[in-house]
Amino acid sequence: MATSITIDVPLNRVEGDLEIRAQIEDGVVTDAWAAGTMFRGFETILRGRAPMDALVITPRICGLCSTAHLAVAALALDALSGAVPPPDATRVRNLALMAxxxxxxxxxxxxxxxxDFANPAYAKHSLxxxxxxxxxxxxxSSALGTLRASKRILEIVAILGGQWPHSAYMVPGGVACVPAPTDLMLCRQILQQARLWYESQVLGCTVERWQRVDSAAALDAWLAESPAHANSDLGFLLRFGREAGLERTGAGPGNFLCFGALPIPADSAVRGPTSSGFLVPAGFVHGALNEPFDQAEVVEHVSHSWYEDYRGGKHPFHGETKPNATGRDGTKYSWAKAPRYRRKPSETGPLAEALVAAFPLFVDLVAKLGPNTLTRQLARLVRPATLLGAMDTWLTETTGEEGFLAAVEPIEDGEGFGTTQASRGALGHWIKVEGGQISHYQVITPTAWNASPRDSEGVRGPLEEALVGTRVADPENPVELGHVVRSFDPCLVCSVHTIGPDDRPLGRVVVGGSP
Amino acid sequence: MRRIICLGNALFEGDDAGPKVFALLSARALPEGVEVIDGGLGGLGLLRFLEGTERVVFVDSTVGLAPPDADVVTLDPARVAALASSGFDHAAGLPYLLKAMPLVLDTPTPSIGIVGIQGAHGRDVLERAATLALRLLGEPSATRGTEVPS
Structure with missing residues (x-):
């Protein structure tokens, strides 16, 4: 019997509401639709304003990744003004993003x-x-430990930027702050405490030991090597996730996009995984191919989105944001547009970063098992291990000898863009300035990539595709779908309610709520 | 140190009362030892602002927690914290923050006051909310604002 399940992802203050409907037949998802249910309109807010206003307004797009929005807004204005930030300004920008x-x-x-592992659906799970x-x-125990340990790390942003939240210290040409040596020392202390906790609770080993895990076999060996490994949060994720079958769900389209982030200053001792000059290299992985990223290949479709239609996809420099609310009739079902790279729906986030960087562990895991929920989540939980060492080095290297702000010419009319990797993946801002005012601004967020609706060729977005094929044991408590959705880390909160074939509600369950 | 933390999204109509009160308080000469913070969408990130302080008053928009005809109200922190019945998520706001507070702070837990602003808010409403926030903070010089029993 066919049953529809709707995953409501409501939001109050960050990003936008998301509702996901899943069609189930004989206990398996056969189709899915991801719908953004709220018009944001930031592109409209920005039109007609001074270019520098983007530094203050766009961080309000999201309360969780406001630093990333600030960073790409500054990068777009760098491009417009031709400014090149001094090396220490790049370090300070990077450090805030990494925190x-x-x-x-x-x-x-x-x-x-x-x-979700504590969901009653798993009452018979051995763990x-x-x-x-x-x-x-x-x-x-882990929940409280995480709350305690994670509350200090953003102090690094406040110390370096002079304020958090609503920091606005990244400006064209660098940063509008001059951290003192004592500031940098305090940041290092905070970072060292964070690292000690991360190694102790999350990894169960040192960062250096973890970084030697370079294959699926090495991962198994690491897990069996020590009780500290098996009993860490990472070890528990692997033990529980494998028994719950998370390696067999959530494949997605198999296209992985990374805009690249964290430029390495020329005078730095930090070495990236490739020769790109970025700690997080840009690229596009599909199948066995790992190709360079070109922002010119980004387009957005609106055929299934509540905007006035145009043919095919448009690059963000030419994109349009003209609301056209047609209700639920017809093909349109989302306020989110459908970003595509080289015409393909593309997953973004930590797994995409790891594959583009060709980290051997993740290349091997995906080669053996295909993309899946567990590997996607594993990539996110171990990403800090790739950041902590560079953070410490950059704090040590920051001296301010070359200043923190380059001379900047007045922003002339023209166009520019900024791209980076926010915590959830590829983030881009595209800006045009005419007559000294913003004439055009387009933002594409990571969640827009991952939770996009169908495009003009009818191809599902990554999250929609990842849900198809998922087996659901209990439609009234579809925790399996919650895992898949959460593995993409949409900037949203999940609850699930089920609807029968006649749209009659069958019940409501919170995914991620109290057991 | 005592703090007033104003919450909300200045760009989202209906959730913008806190930032507007922040602007009003920032223009006032505040008593020594009182700090006003634009907490914005900080959520759990605001935990650090609850450390090293003896009293914190939050100012936030509210819906459904006060009588329909009330505009500026005091809210019971325990009642607000009790709304955090589920786990952490991207919508975790003041309820989650208050419930987590006594479990994870590194300094003694501050006493909490909450000023809620309901419905449309003109200058008068915002001024009364600002005054009430100072009074809840323990400032005797603040004149009495409109409130309902918590």
């Missing part, structure tokens, strides 16, 4: 994703009691 990633990754991994002991909200 935001660290907090996001551990909070998502241990407070949002893992809490259920341990899951409750670890992740029960406000009581679980």
């Amino acid at each position: 935001e990633h660290f907090q996001n990754d551990v909070r998502h991994g241990l407070l949002m994703f893992a809490v 259920y009691r341990e899951a409750v002991e670890r992740y029960q909200p406000f009581a679980g």
Whole structure:
């Protein structure tokens, strides 16, 4: 019997509401639709304003990744003004982004994703009691440890930028702050505490030991090597996730996009995984191919989105945001546009970063198992291990000898763009200035990539595609779908309610709620 | 140190009362030892602002927690914290923050006051909310604002 399940992802203050409907036949998802249910309109807000206003307005797009929006807005204005930030300004910008990633990754991994392991659906799972002991909200040992440890890391942003939240210190040509040596020392202390906690609770080993895990076999060996490994949060994710079958769900389209982030200053001792000059290299992986990224290949479709139609896809420099609310009739079902790269729906986030960087562990895991929910989540939980060393080095290298702000010419009319990797993946801002005012601004967020609706060729978005084929044991408590959705870390909160064939509600269950 | 933390999204109609009160308070000469913070969408990130302080008053938009005809109200922190019945998520706001607070702070837990602003808010409403926030903070010089029993 066919049954429709709707995953409501409501939001109050960050990003936008998301509703996901899944069609189930004989216990398996046969189709899915991801719908953004709220018009944001930031592109409209920005039109007619001074270019520098983007530095203040766009960080309000999201309360969780506001630093990333600030960073790409500054990069777009760098491009417009021709400014080149001094090396230490690049370090300071990078450090703020990395602090935001660290907090996001551990909070998502241990407070949002893992809490579903304590769902009553797993009452018969051999590790259920341990899951409750670890992740029960406000009581679980790992949950409380994560809350305590993660609350300080954003102080790095406040110390370097002079303010958090609503920091606006990244400006064309660099940063509008001059951190003192004592500031940098305090940041290092905060970072060292974060690292000690991360190694102790999350990894169960040192960062250096973890970085030697370079294949699926090495991962198994690492897990068996020590009780500290198996009993860490990472070890528990692997033990529980494998038994729950998370390696067999959530494949997605198999296209992985990374805009690239964290430029390495020429005088730095930090080495990236490739010769790109970025700690997080840009690229596009599909199948066995790992190709360079070209922002000119980005387009957005609106055939299934509540905007006035245009043919095919449009590059963000030419994109249009003209609302056209047609209701649920017809083909349109989302306020989100459908971004595509080289005409393909593309997943973005930590797994995409790892594959584009060709990290051997993730290349091997995907080669053996295909993309899946567990590997996607694994990539997120271990991403801080790729950041902590570089953060410490950049804090040590920052001297301010070349200043933190380059001379900047007045912003002339023209166009520019900024791209980076926010915590959830590829983020881009595209800006045009005419007569000294913003005439055009387009933002494409990571969640727009991952939770996009169908494009003009009718091809599903990554999250929609990842849900297809998922087996659901209990339509009234579809925790399996929650895992798949959460593995993409949409900037949203999940609850699930089920609807029968006649649209009659059957019940409502919170995914990620209290056990 | 005592703090007033104003919450909300200045760009989202209906959620913009807190930032507007922040602007009003920032223009006032505040008593020594009182700090006003634009908490914006900080959520759990605001935990650090609850450390090293003896009293914190939040100012936030509210819906459904006060009588329909009320505009500026005091809210019971325990009642607000009790709304955080589920786990952490991207919508975790003041309820989650208050419930987590006594479990994870590194300094003694501050006493909490909450000013809620309901419905449309003109200058008068915002001024009364600002005054009430100062009074809840323990500032005797603040004149009494409109409130309902918590």
